[in-house]
Amino acid sequence: MSRPTSTYRVQLTPDFGFAQVAEIAGYLRDLGVSHVYLSPILQATPESRHGYDVTDHSRIREEFGGASGFREMAQQLAAHDLGVVVDIVPNHMNTVNAQFWSVLRDGPASPYANWFDIDWNDGKVALPVLGDDVASAVDGDAGPVPDGLVVDGEVLRYHEHAYPYPGHYRLVGWRAGPGYRRFFDVASLIGLRVEDPAVLFATHEVIFWLLDEGLVDGLRVDHPDGLADPRGYLERLRDRAGGAWTVVEKILIGPERLPDDWACDGTTGYEVLNRVNGLFVDPAGQAPLIKIFADMTGQPSAYRPVMAQAKQEVLDLFFGAEVDRLARAASCDPAAVRELLAAMPVYRAYVVPGEPPPPESVEIVELAADACSPAVRPLVREVLYGSAEAIVRFQQACGPVMAKGVEDTALYRWYPLACLNEVGGEPDRFGVSVEDFHDFCAEMSPYTMTTLSTHDTKRSEDVRARLSVLSELPGEWGAAVAEWSSAVRFDPLLDYLAWQNLMAAWPISVERFTDYLLKAAREAKTAISWINPDPSYEQRLRDFAAAAVRQPVGEFAERIEPFAMSNSLGAKLVQLMMPGVPDVYQGNETTDFSLVDPDNRRPITYPRKPETSWDAAKLLVTTQALRLRRRLGGAAPYAPLEAEGTAAEHVIAFTRGGDARGRPLAVAVATRLPVRLAATGWGATTLTLPAGTWRDLLTGNSHTGRIPLAHLLGQYPVALLERHDL
Incomplete structure (x- = not known):
């Protein structure tokens, strides 16, 4: 089995199955990816557009072409030197089975x-x-x-x-x-109870067959936090799957790290996404943007109380059965269960029944309990040292409360800068320093996945690139929103989110914008929700969306386009060249201004044809970086490069790879915080390249030694250099 140097995520649908994937094999090969990464392939409900609702684990989905269609696709991909990675769903299946x-x-x-x-x-x-x-x-x-x-x-x-x-x-x-x-x-x-070996085999039989036949090289494991024993599951999976590359959809918050004893190569990359995004956010924008948000919405200027309230609300709304079941297992008051679950800061605390809880797990649960009433103390003992059922039920309940309370509620209520409101993100953390980013990269697993956009992100990477610019232009942005809001207003708890996303996704149809706002309002649960509709409110929302699109929002998007393009290309280059296995979500080799699903799962037309200079530059960066990653191979060394001069904070640079003598083989350079940079220029700021002669794969220019950044980044805001004196 070959390990990927990069992947390309394809969302399979009844309209885009295995035959259609095979048709784009040549395009993906030329793009430079090593593996095609498929959404779930097993039989699901016939109309499913995502495939996470499996109905029959014994069959490859007929609407996609079935087993024969999969084999033909895999053979066609292999003929183009492309492998296959599949998304598997061990945690659950559709009830109609x-x-x-x-x-x-x-x-x-x-x-x-x-x-x-x-x-x-x-x-x-x-x-x-x-x-x-x-x-x-x-x-x-x-x-x-x-x-x-x-x-x-x-x-x-x-x-x-x-x-x-x-x-x-x-x-x-x-x-x-x-x-x-x-x-x-x-x-x-x-x-599903995949902790039972018989259940594991029955629900993975087809996947193991594909691995055994060499038709699949890697696995993406959906939602391991839902499992009774994710560590044991991954151990059994690796024992049976052999050397298959395996990553898990694990959401890590802040300094949290994947447990060392999980038998996998890493995560699907949300912690990377949030750090790369942070490189292009100016911390100086935090106070003014929070003030704009608080003034427009009337919401608190602090995020944590909003998050705590949202988690408490979803516990009451959705999780009564889970709370009661855990309370019985732990012999505790359900009120204590709700209180501790609401205080948990992560998706899982990694306690394994029958083993002493890790110190990190004890610290997480104890810190959560410190924010609670004394009534939770008996429950703390149970979820750390009690029965297997109490420990496991608590572990399995943390994830849903985080997902529904934070991802699907709080992030739609507190949004001073919406590009920070991402899965696993902390919207009150503005910016990541270059030094912190380098430190993070130094600790990364070499084969973890990295990403900027997925089928589950709240908005695409290019939407976030535009929003990041606002951190450098809070005054200008605030004035623009005030002007638009004076002409069109609807709901103070929704309008500011609407203006951010309308500008950042521009141009967008009234239909797409309306669908986004309806979902945002339902997730926020402040006026309507999925279970409590209000036809009058929803009609007024539609009227607002139609009127808002007629405001001069596109003029603002055009005004910031050069800065947004710089952020977009910079983030893309960093993600593609940093440690890990980079994934490109379908269509994001060119610009993509999609919002949350289902908007980001719309059909893609191939081959991608550049329509703008931004498109052309992003396709060039993506193609050259992916091809270079194939030449470098996996696990290439990473080392920071530091610029010198007054504008040094506006660049992130690093080397990758090493020859037999330990000399780097590639250099990536990206501009950051471009608005402030435009006011001063690069001046005399320079970057000293490692010894040797270097060719910029984007411009064809050759460089050696100490280079003025004004020269190196004169044509594009990024540079991708490969040593060519070997």
């Missing part, structure tokens, strides 16, 4: 009873599907059936739902929690 049907029919006697993480507390599985038209819970036992439900032979039907009849389940109101562990708050996705 043959195995769960058997469990609902036969209960604990089903041969598949061990597949799912079910709460049999009252002897039946609670299924939250009933609408408000059915007054009370309905048992699956044979008996009187309320209006709205129909018995059709051995099937009980309710709207689009079907269940075995009779069976071991209760239908309850759709707002209630289910009688099983689910993915976050999604009742249609049921938790």
Whole structure:
């Protein structure tokens, strides 16, 4: 199996399956990637546009071309020297599947009873599907059936739902929690027990077959935090998958690091994304932008109280079943469970039943408890040293509360600079210094994934590049927003987020902008939510979106375009050339101004054709960097380079690789904070290259020794140099 030097993420859909991937093999080879990284490939619900709702682990998805189509695609890719990485979903599957049907029919006697993480507390599985038209819970036992439900032979039907009849389940109101562990708050996705070896094999049989046949080289593991034992799962996966490159979708907050004992090559790169993004954010913009935000919204100037309140709210809204189940396991008051979960700062504390908790884990839980009432102290003991069930249930509950409370609520409520509101991000942390970034790179795993955009990012890398400029122009930005808001206003808790995203995603259609704002408002839950719609509010939102698009927002975007382009190219070069395995999300080899899903999962047209100078420059940077990474190979050494002069803070530079004599083989140079730089220029600031002759892959110019940055970065705000005197 070959390890990737880079990957290209493709979102498979019924409209873009294996045959279409094979058709772009030549394009991807010429781009320079080594592996195509596919979204989930197993059979999912027929209409699924993402594939994380698997219904049958024994089949490759028919809509994509099935097993034969996959094999043909893999062979075509291999003919172009491209490997395959697949996204796997061990944590959950869709509830509409043959195995769960058997469990609902036969209960604990089903041969598949061990597949799912079910709460049999009252002897039946609670299924939250009933609408408000059915007054009370309905048992699956044979008996009187309320209006709205129909018995059709051995099937009980309710709207689009079907269940075995009779069976071991209760239908309850759709707002209630289910009688099983689910993915976050999604009742249609049921938790799998892959800690059971039989379940692991049954749900990974096709994946192991593809690995054994050499059709797949690597795995991206979705949501390991949901598993009962992620460390054990990864150990078993590596034992069976051999040398397959493996990364995990693990969200790390602040200084948090991936546990050393997880058998994988690293994460999918959100901690990298946030640090690269921070390089292009000016800390001086923090105070004025927070003031603009607080004045416009009336929200607090501090983020942490907003985050704490959001987590408490989602616990009350969505996670009553999970709280009650954990409270029973820990013999604690549910109020204490809610309090401690709301205070947890990370997605998992990495405690393993039967082992002494790591000091870092103890510190995390104790610090959270310090912010709580004394009532949580008994629970702290249970989740650190108690029963296996209490420890595991707490671990599995932390992630959903963080995801729904922070990612899907707080980040839509507190947004002084929306490019900081990313998965795993801390929106009150403005900027990352060059020194801190170099220190971070020095500690990176050489084969961890790096990324700037994914199918789950809140906004694409080029949208964030524009937003980063605002950190250097808070006064000008504040004046522009005040002007637009004087003409068009709607909801103080939404308007400022709307203006940021409208400008940064420009040009954007009214339809796309409206869809984004509807999702943002529902996630914020301050006026409407997914479960509490308000047709009047939603119509006024649509009217606002249509009126806002007519404001001169595009003029501001055009005004900052040179600076945004500099940030975009700089971030792209840094991500592609820093340690790790860089991923390019589909279409982001050129500019992409997408917002949160489903906007960022729109169809892509290939080959990508540059339409602007920004497009052309980004495609050039991406192509040359990816091709250079293939020549350098994996795990190339990294070393900082320091500029000298008054404008030295405006550059980040580093070397990669080493020949037999230890001499670097490549140099990457990127401009940062371009607005302030434009006011002063590079002046006499210089960069001294390592000994040798260097060719800039972007311009074709050759350089040696000490170079004025005004000369090196005269044509592009970035430079990519390769030694050519070997």
